[in-house]
Amino acid sequence: MNVFSKDYLMTAGPTPLPPQVSQVMAEPILYHRAPAFIEIYERVLTGLKTVFQTESEVLTFAASGTGAMESAVANLVAPGDRVLAVSCGKFGERWAELSEAYGADLHHHQVEWGRRIEPEDLEQALAAAGDVRVVFTTHSETSTGVLNDVAALADIAHRHGALIGIDAVSALGVVDLQTDAWELDVVASGSQKALMCPPGLAFATVSDRAHEAAREARARGARSYYFDWEKTLKGQRKRPADSPFTPAVTLFRALDVALSMIERETLPGVFERHAVLARAAREAVKAMGLELFGPEDENANVVTAVRVPDGVDGTAVPKLMRDRFRVTVAGGQADLKGKIVRVAHCGYYGAFDIISTVAALEMAFRELGAEISLGAGVAAAEQVFLEAGVPTAQPVG
Amino acid sequence: MNVFSKDYLMTAGPTPLPPQVSQVMAEPILYHRAPAFIEIYERVLTGLKTVFQTESEVLTFAASGTGAMESAVANLVAPGDRVLAVSCGKFGERWAELSEAYGADLHHHQVEWGRRIEPEDLEQALAAAGDVRVVFTTHSETSTGVLNDVAALADIAHRHGALIGIDAVSALGVVDLQTDAWELDVVASGSQKALMCPPGLAFATVSDRAHEAAREARARGARSYYFDWEKTLKGQRKRPADSPFTPAVTLFRALDVALSMIERETLPGVFERHAVLARAAREAVKAMGLELFGPEDENANVVTAVRVPDGVDGTAVPKLMRDRFRVTVAGGQADLKGKIVRVAHCGYYGAFDIISTVAALEMAFRELGAEISLGAGVAAAEQVFLEAGVPTAQPVG
Numbered sequence: 001m002n003v004f005s006k007d008y009l010m011t012a013g014p015t016p017l018p019p020q021v022s023q024v025m026a027e028p029i030l031y032h033r034a035p036a037f038i039e040i041y042e043r044v045l046t047g048l049k050t051v052f053q054t055e056s057e058v059l060t061f062a063a064s065g066t067g068a069m070e071s072a073v074a075n076l077v078a079p080g081d082r083v084l085a086v087s088c089g090k091f092g093e094r095w096a097e098l099s100e101a102y103g104a105d106l107h108h109h110q111v112e113w114g115r116r117i118e119p120e121d122l123e124q125a126l127a128a129a130g131d132v133r134v135v136f137t138t139h140s141e142t143s144t145g146v147l148n149d150v151a152a153l154a155d156i157a158h159r160h161g162a163l164i165g166i167d168a169v170s171a172l173g174v175v176d177l178q179t180d181a182w183e184l185d186v187v188a189s190g191s192q193k194a195l196m197c198p199p200g201l202a203f204a205t206v207s208d209r210a211h212e213a214a215r216e217a218r219a220r221g222a223r224s225y226y227f228d229w230e231k232t233l234k235g236q237r238k239r240p241a242d243s244p245f246t247p248a249v250t251l252f253r254a255l256d257v258a259l260s261m262i263e264r265e266t267l268p269g270v271f272e273r274h275a276v277l278a279r280a281a282r283e284a285v286k287a288m289g290l291e292l293f294g295p296e297d298e299n300a301n302v303v304t305a306v307r308v309p310d311g312v313d314g315t316a317v318p319k320l321m322r323d324r325f326r327v328t329v330a331g332g333q334a335d336l337k338g339k340i341v342r343v344a345h346c347g348y349y350g351a352f353d354i355i356s357t358v359a360a361l362e363m364a365f366r367e368l369g370a371e372i373s374l375g376a377g378v379a380a381a382e383q384v385f386l387e388a389g390v391p392t393a394q395p396v397g
Numbered sequence: 398m399n400v401f402s403k404d405y406l407m408t409a410g411p412t413p414l415p416p417q418v419s420q421v422m423a424e425p426i427l428y429h430r431a432p433a434f435i436e437i438y439e440r441v442l443t444g445l446k447t448v449f450q451t452e453s454e455v456l457t458f459a460a461s462g463t464g465a466m467e468s469a470v471a472n473l474v475a476p477g478d479r480v481l482a483v484s485c486g487k488f489g490e491r492w493a494e495l496s497e498a499y500g501a502d503l504h505h506h507q508v509e510w511g512r513r514i515e516p517e518d519l520e521q522a523l524a525a526a527g528d529v530r531v532v533f534t535t536h537s538e539t540s541t542g543v544l545n546d547v548a549a550l551a552d553i554a555h556r557h558g559a560l561i562g563i564d565a566v567s568a569l570g571v572v573d574l575q576t577d578a579w580e581l582d583v584v585a586s587g588s589q590k591a592l593m594c595p596p597g598l599a600f601a602t603v604s605d606r607a608h609e610a611a612r613e614a615r616a617r618g619a620r621s622y623y624f625d626w627e628k629t630l631k632g633q634r635k636r637p638a639d640s641p642f643t644p645a646v647t648l649f650r651a652l653d654v655a656l657s658m659i660e661r662e663t664l665p666g667v668f669e670r671h672a673v674l675a676r677a678a679r680e681a682v683k684a685m686g687l688e689l690f691g692p693e694d695e696n697a698n699v700v701t702a703v704r705v706p707d708g709v710d711g712t713a714v715p716k717l718m719r720d721r722f723r724v725t726v727a728g729g730q731a732d733l734k735g736k737i738v739r740v741a742h743c744g745y746y747g748a749f750d751i752i753s754t755v756a757a758l759e760m761a762f763r764e765l766g767a768e769i770s771l772g773a774g775v776a777a778a779e780q781v782f783l784e785a786g787v788p789t790a791q792p793v794g
Contacts, residue, residue, distance in 0.1 A: 007425065009425075009426065009427075009428055011428045013643060014426045014427065014428055014429060014643070014646055015426075016425070016426060017425070017426050022422070022423040022424070022425070022426075023423050025419070025422040025423055025595075025647065026419040026420050026422060026423040027419070028404065028406075028413070028414070028419070029406065029411045029412075029413060029414050029419075029595055030406075030411065031406055031408045031411055031725050032411060032596075034719070034725055061460075062459065062460050062461045062464070062596065062597050063458075063459050063460050063464070063623065064459045064623075064642035064643045064644075064645075065642075065643070066622075066623055066642040066643075067459070067460070067623050067642075070622055070623040073622075079618075097622065098622050101620055101621065101622035101625070102620055102622070103618070103620060190643070192643060198422075198426055198645065198646060198647040198648075199429075199459065199643040199644065199645050199646060199647075200459050200597045200645035200647070200648060221476075221500070223498055223499055223500060223620075224498065225463075225467055225470075225494065225495050225498035225499070226460065226461075226463055226464050226467045226624075227623075228498070245461035245462075245463040245464075246410060246411070246461045246462070246463075246587070246589060246596040247461075247596065248461075248595065248596050248597035248645075248648075249411055249595060249596060250422065250595040250596075250597070250647075250648075251595075251597060251645075251647075322431070328428050328431055
């Protein structure tokens, strides 16, 4: 063991698990039809409604978050249906790929990476595409760090007679996301980000309008089985609640514990904590003399993306941080490879996770030849935490 | 705590986890692109080949076992393709439901529940259906306990120019299953049965012929994304190995430990242990004066199905066993509801799990009014274990 022998995971999924979440998975496994599991299952289904801010059933699948996105496309899109995907990064492109895979008449509007999707972007794209049945877009784009105003986008989609499906895999539990109030037809998410659980559970909320559209799409030839909404809805609404396929029971136990932590912290408390963590990270980056990628006021508080300065090998930063300091952060993806470093702070994170990561960033950039005053970033983060006061001082667990 | 306060899980998935499998899930979570996870991931991918007895890549999905079955249908079946599902129980019907959901020209041959599918059944069904592209059937039918001779069925399917896809969710790791030697085109399975892991990982082997057929099916309009074989194959074959979507990292860690246990026990050892456990369960049932459901020599060693004698309320048996003795077994499904009780012994089971369950069965049937001599079943099981000798005496862990 040396001074850099402890691991710090600062990636946007998998994210670190609270010890009480980890430990519950080591308990004896439960039969999915036993009363002991059904109690947990029903409690989780109720807890998810709180987190998604919806009265609708939150449908659950044993899958990665992409499975929930696929459920939206499989249930809503029949071959030849006109679909508009509006993306501003790598994860937004997944909607386009999924729609194509399902035979949609796909229109894909791509906004420059690092920018958010403005209401005008959607208006123009809808006008250009003509009669669109469903708009698919992203709440927090994890590849660039930006947050889209999905309430405004939903409003526009609806005015054009289209449904809207949202990828909220990284946004859920980080920033406010009002499924019902904003009339979001589908919100897809997963267990492995701000919900502080391992990957393997996918979630989809479905509005009444979307359920109706799914029935119509089925009549036009849309197809689904494993990700079928009706099948899952029917099972979850039964009492005792049931699942059409064997549920991932250990992950439900983990989620049960994680949701009770979120309930204690309260949703506003969770959002405020993430806001303070993200602000500290951004202030630290600026104090180090580095540049943020993307406009600061458009950031989703999920990841802080740092532009790699000229003269520094961008791909070397995450590698050095991991291999030397054992702090795992992500680099840029696709076109952004080597150009940015992404520090994630969605989930079970506190002030000292940011402090440690900023310190590691300072040391890594210094080692790679950037002119960095050691401690400058950390000082800025400390200042943010001191000013933030109570919310960050409350226990997370 | 009373004398019946300890829980015994005797169901065919979820099955009990070895303590070392449970515990590894409580370790700090790993980033899926970190070297520490990739090492586990690559080792698991290799280990799965051994268990499936194949040189082909075993494709893995974050999903229930049904997800692997869906991958077969989604990749191989274009709308209008003629498909033959041959079933002999509730799980076999899933292939028919999946094929219909994907728009196949489905022919479904149903063999009486409790019987196995004979080669003649398949010959006749193929002759009746005409040109079939794919035959889907079941290795071990968990709802009735029977084992189908999938080597013989594969041979017939191939002679008719059809591919064959096998549901081996409950058979894998219980009975011999030679994917390559028997030329099985697709073998679908899951993590939560004999692989001694929680539910949430699905597996599919794909023969070269099936990969080729999938490319042709895609050209005819077959669609897949989350369960797409090419995408997953490409990722798994990369070095470092990668996954198109976030893998269920905790379940891979669990599977890594479980596969190492299977490797130490050896596959023949695992099969022999299950054979002895199942024989002991069957002899016990007969010694209790009860009847087995389905011919004894057609049993898959996965579950022992007991016919509920006249005068006993069949649905009360599993309920009493669970509520009073805390031994969880399954009843019959669909048409078999109330008619049979199923004791599962696939996975992390040893002699004393059978002894305890037989004792619970004796007490439950006695309480419900059947004429049972207490201890008779247990004595028969003991006799089997004593005669079996070494294989069951080896440590499982």
